[in-house]
Amino acid sequence: MIRWDVIQGNLPLIGTKLLEHLALTLVAVVGGLVISGLAVVLIRDQPRIVALVTGFFSVVYTIPSLALLAFLVPLTHLTFLTAEIALVGYTLFILTRNLLAGLASVPRDALEAADGMGYGRTRRLWQVEVPLALPLIVAGIRIATVTTIGLVMVTALIGFGGLGQVMLRGYNFRNDTLVLVGFVLTVALGLIADLGLGWLGRAVTPWSRTRAG
């Protein structure tokens, strides 16, 4: 069923699409992290706004990917922006949720100690709160990354999709080898990201023994 000559002949395509897949994922996760990070820092002292924003993000998260793309295409057309708005949109719920949970998990004693030592708000955030929240933050990044790797496939419909394009081409030309190659590489990418970020979670927090890693 697997034809090695097909793989050999399509190696440049597969390589390009693999890189495209990684780029789409990276931009989405980094973009999502910046947006959710800013949102969390701005709103976390106002529980009502937090509930409103996380509620909105959870609705976006629940909307099926195909529908979200369909909403966006009339507005932003078949562009990279459309693909990324959708991909970033899905990371926001996961990342905000874990950023908030991470910050909430910081012991009150640590905050008081920092205040007592005269730390300002910004310094306290970066040097005390973020490091202590890292296990949950990295856990969020991990799930967001694995989820995004899967969702990138669907953006094949609007001309992107990374490895989704490889599968789609295999589907359109009844080329089972390409379908299989696209599938195996995507799943491998997801598993590698899952294991890698799991390892990173433990590596950056040698002092913690949470089950977050």
Place this chain on the structure above:
Amino acid sequence: MDFVQLVVTWFLDSAHWTGTNGVPWRLVEHLVMSSLAVVIGVAIAIPAGLAIGHTGRGEQMATAVAGLGRAVPSYALLILFVPLFGLGFSSALPALILLAIPPILVNTVAGIRDVDADTVEAGRGMGMTEREVLMDVELPAALPAITLGLRTSAVQVVATATLVALVAGGGLGRYIVDGFALRQDDRLFAGALLVAVLAVGTDRAFNWVQRRFERRSGRPAHDAFGPPVPSGSAFF
């Protein structure tokens, strides 16, 4: 404004409410496909999860299923099955069943494992059989977690059932795929609206059931399939 009018006109057109390409029929297709997958998924995942949770054997397998469940993209699974099972429903059903299983399995196992050990011991001390401990003590306490798994699973299946239109199947995704192909933005948008409302509605409905179980058992559930969040967290 023009665009909104276009979409409203689409919904008001009686031609879109009759026949095999009408909204009611597409909705039935979508729901039948999704519920069949979830029901079969439940029939596999809940007994397996109860057994694993109660005996503690096979927990690593459950963890592996969870990891794979997160890493395998639904769209990829759907396309992978076409050469094996053919176009449309025949590929969609096995793909949807496989997607339905992990969240239910993982949350059932976690729900049973989280039951207070003393309560379980008390049950044994009262002379309950293992079966009675599982069905009368552990299962009721694990219901919020199991419902949460069911909710994650159902939402995922309803969302993926949209993609079935991409492999020449039916369901509400048909409007989106055809809307893209024919460049008809009103059809595209109407389809997206229908799908979004169905997914959010499914989420809310299961959430309502979950909250009822949580109130009854006094134990809030957290999604063992999703990212870890400290229990009793202020926000979720």
